[in-house]
Amino acid sequence: MELIRTNYSSGAPLEEKSGYSRMVKVGPFIYIGGTTAVQPDGTVYGEESAYEQTKYILEKLVKLLEKAGSKKEEVIRVKGYATDMKYAPEVAKAYSEIFHDIKPLFTVIGTPMLNRPTQLIELELDAIIGSKIE
Template identity: 90%
Template sequence: MELTRTNYSSGAPLEEKTGYSRMVKVGPFIYIGGTTAVQPDGTVYGEGSAYEQTKYILEKLVNLLEKAGSKKEEVIKIKGYATDMKYAPEIAKAYSEIFHDIKPLFTVVGTHMLNRPTQLVELEVDAVIGSRVE
């Protein structure tokens, strides 16, 4: 079985320079790479607040899913990175506000740093179009 692959860009200059996509859709499967709270103007949203950054990132991710014909109810897995595990409760709070009833797999891993010192959280998402919670 051959599946069609579609690459999606967020328009970030580094994507073209480095050669990566923000999101890849293969058949019904959607994979969104590491996404942070960087705004279109290049500034970091919610500086100093892991909760605000997580909420902003999740909103970005839901918008990306919709571009690919999916929705938050079809999210299977979210993987997060936090520059300090003390942020885990803030990350979990923002996550729960959007995904509590959907209950995808959810992992948060501590990491020394992200691309910028003001970035506290980075998230990745996997979804399957047509999947539903029973």
């Protein structure tokens, strides 16, 4: 069985410079790499709030899924990296607002830092088109 691979870019200059895709779709499988709350103008949304950053990132990820023909109900895993585990409740609150009834796998890992000091959280997401909740 041959699976077609499609690479997607968010348009961030670093993607082309470094040689990576924001999202890769292989057949029905979708993988979205580390995504932060950087806005199109280059500023970080919600600099002081892990909740606001998480909500912004999740909305961004759902839009990317839709671009690949998927939807939030098909998400099977979300992985987060927080610069301080004290942000975990804020991250969980924003996550729950989007995924509470869908219940994908969810992990938050502490990391000493992200690309910019104002980035508090980075998220990755995996989905399978056509997957249904029992």
